[in-house]
Amino acid sequence: MASIAALDEKTGRKFYLDDPDDLKPGEKLTFILNLHGGGSVGAWQRAYFPAVDYKDKYRLVIATPSAATKEPSRRWVGEADDEHLHNIVNYVFDKYGPENIKSFWLAGHSQGGMTSNRLLRDDPFFQDRVDGWLSLSGGRMGPAERAPGFGPPLPPGQTLNMPRPAPGGPPTCDFSFIYTTGEHEIASLPETSPWAEKYAAGPRERRPDIVDTEAGQIHDTGRQEFSTKGWGLLPRPGTAEVYVYPNGKDGRVVADVVRLDKGHTEGLEPKVTEELIKLMVSASGGKARAASRASAQA
Numbered sequence: 386m387a388s389i390a391a392l393d394e395k396t397g398r399k400f401y402l403d404d405p406d407d408l409k410p411g412e413k414l415t416f417i418l419n420l421h422g423g424g425s426v427g428a429w430q431r432a433y434f435p436a437v438d439y440k441d442k443y444r445l446v447i448a449t450p451s452a453a454t455k456e457p458s459r460r461w462v463g464e465a466d467d468e469h470l471h472n473i474v475n476y477v478f479d480k481y482g483p484e485n486i487k488s489f490w491l492a493g494h495s496q497g498g499m500t501s502n503r504l505l506r507d508d509p510f511f512q513d514r515v516d517g518w519l520s521l522s523g524g525r526m527g528p529a530e531r532a533p534g535f536g537p538p539l540p541p542g543q544t545l546n547m548p549r550p551a552p553g554g555p556p557t558c559d560f561s562f563i564y565t566t567g568e569h570e571i572a573s574l575p576e577t578s579p580w581a582e583k584y585a586a587g588p589r590e591r592r593p594d595i596v597d598t599e600a601g602q603i604h605d606t607g608r609q610e611f612s613t614k615g616w617g618l619l620p621r622p623g624t625a626e627v628y629v630y631p632n633g634k635d636g637r638v639v640a641d642v643v644r645l646d647k648g649h650t651e652g653l654e655p656k657v658t659e660e661l662i663k664l665m666v667s668a669s670g671g672k673a674r675a676a677s678r679a680s681a682q683a
Contacts, residue, residue, distance in 0.1 A: 422493075434494065624646075
């Protein structure tokens with residue numbers, strides 16, 4: 386899918402921007418800020434979670450940036466990246482009109498998910514605007530215990546040199562939350578969700594499994610020769626279990642999606658990608674419009 390290389394003029398940094406090919410003036414859109422994980426870049430993330438393939442069907446605008454910090458590994462750092470992320474959001478709101486942003490979602494893989502959590506916990510700019518968070522193996526609200534020994538595999542003689550974020554409490558702002566993970570990343574999936582309880586949602590319901598006959602688009606080629614099931618193998622078809630906590634207050638959506646026999650870095654298959662997007666667009670929104678009105682009145 387073609388995209389434009391949009392420019393954040395305040396920092397001089399470019400990012401991918403995708404929107405419907407047949408976009409009409411005044412059309413309502415779901416905005417996704419798509420954040421890659423540690424050691425990755427925007428181009429990889431765009432293929433790992435290929436929401437761009439559904440931008441026309443579900444009327445999506447997707448911004449996919451890259452973190453600035455490269456050493457010891459590419460990763461999101463607040464001091465280096467938060468201004469850029471603010472600028473991207475403002476760019477999208479200005480380009481399409483905040484009144485046309487039906488909902489705004491953060492989608493973050495791995496350290497991009499941890500960064501989403503941090504932004505929702507600590508940054509009023511995002512707290513006031515984000516309607517939902519899709520955690521792509523980036524942590525669960527009501528944690529899912531990691532599988533024993535889970536982590537990036539290393540060649541013999543090497544040690545991991547990646548700073549880990551300090552733990553923090555859950556965000557206090559309101560948003561929908563969808564968690565997806567590979568089966569081999571976690572010890573087990575909890576049967577309850579404190580985030581669902583927050584919105585008085587019903588007990589979780591298992592929906593029909595998602596069966597993909599096509600593989601995802603990407604994997605961790607740098608560790609391919611010595612990777613593990615937990616970290617991820619070659620892309621291949623698969624099945625995903627879908628659990629939804631129904632009837633959340635104010636239209637909030639809370640769900641868990643487990644990709645069976647998959648790990649941390651195997652790109653999402655087409656049908657499970659579409660199911661996640663369907664859940665996202667079904668959730669309530671409107672914080673972008675409210676934030677814009679509040680800003681205009683200030």
